[in-house]
Amino acid sequence: MRPATDALIVIDVQNDFCPGGALAVPGGDEVVAPVNALMAEFRTVVFSQDWHPAGHSSFASSHPGKTPFETVEMPYGTQVLWPDHCVQGTAGAAFHPELLDGPAQMVVRKGFRPGIDSYSAFFENDHATPTGLHGYLQNRGISRVVLCGLALDFCVNYSAVDAAKLGYQAEVMLAASRGIDLEGSLDAALSGMQAAGVTLA
Ligand code: VGL
Numbered sequence: 071m072r073p074a075t076d077a078l079i080v081i082d083v084q085n086d087f088c089p090g091g092a093l094a095v096p097g098g099d100e101v102v103a104p105v106n107a108l109m110a111e112f113r114t115v116v117f118s119q120d121w122h123p124a125g126h127s128s129f130a131s132s133h134p135g136k137t138p139f140e141t142v143e144m145p146y147g148t149q150v151l152w153p154d155h156c157v158q159g160t161a162g163a164a165f166h167p168e169l170l171d172g173p174a175q176m177v178v179r180k181g182f183r184p185g186i187d188s189y190s191a192f193f194e195n196d197h198a199t200p201t202g203l204h205g206y207l208q209n210r211g212i213s214r215v216v217l218c219g220l221a222l223d224f225c226v227n228y229s230a231v232d233a234a235k236l237g238y239q240a241e242v243m244l245a246a247s248r249g250i251d252l253e254g255s256l257d258a259a260l261s262g263m264q265a266a267g268v269t270l271a
């Protein structure tokens with residue numbers, strides 16, 4: 071068992087990020103077994119859940135003439151446009167059916183504001199609007215966060231870098247994560263995390 075000051079943050083293990091889903095991450099479902107095993111080691115387990123309203127501004131379908139994986143300039147910076155995914159209340163937004171949800175004490179939903187995306191479980195993509203996760207972890211006395219899930223180069227990456235910036239010891243479990251790898255985004259994420267002081271395990 072890990073010390074009580076460690077938390078496991080399981081990022082977006084949802085049907086739409088698994089094979090057959092709207093924004094499938096290659097091998098996304100392969101994280102389920104290692105995540106289930108990892109949860110048994112932690113007294114504090116948090117899930118994040120990508121949770122968009124229909125017509126969300128991160129969807130290519132909301133931008134006439136744009137197709138998925140193109141980018142657009144938003145007031146908060148460059149945004150990749152995605153296929154419609156993780157729409158609130160749909161089967162695609164549900165957690166993978168084999169993910170054990172008993173150990174999770176807290177589910178942080180993100181990406182629910184129509185005009186702004188949220189990759190990080192800590193802050194929206196403006197890097198300023200908090201999700202509340204930091205306050206929760208502080209209240210639980212957490213100093214070290216271990217992250218895993220989907221997608222390694224987007225939501226896991228942004229969450230891990232934010233965790234390190236907030237002063238947590240941050241560690242990413244690569245064997246329990248999978249990436250999308252859009253035009254080199256996986257290598258960029260791995261080096262960016264290392265530069266931010268995140269441990270890759
Ligand atoms: C994610 C793209 C769009 C993720 C979420 O969970 O990594 N990626 N929404």
Ligand code: ZN
Pocket residue numbers: 120121122128152155156181
């Ligand atoms: Zn999303």
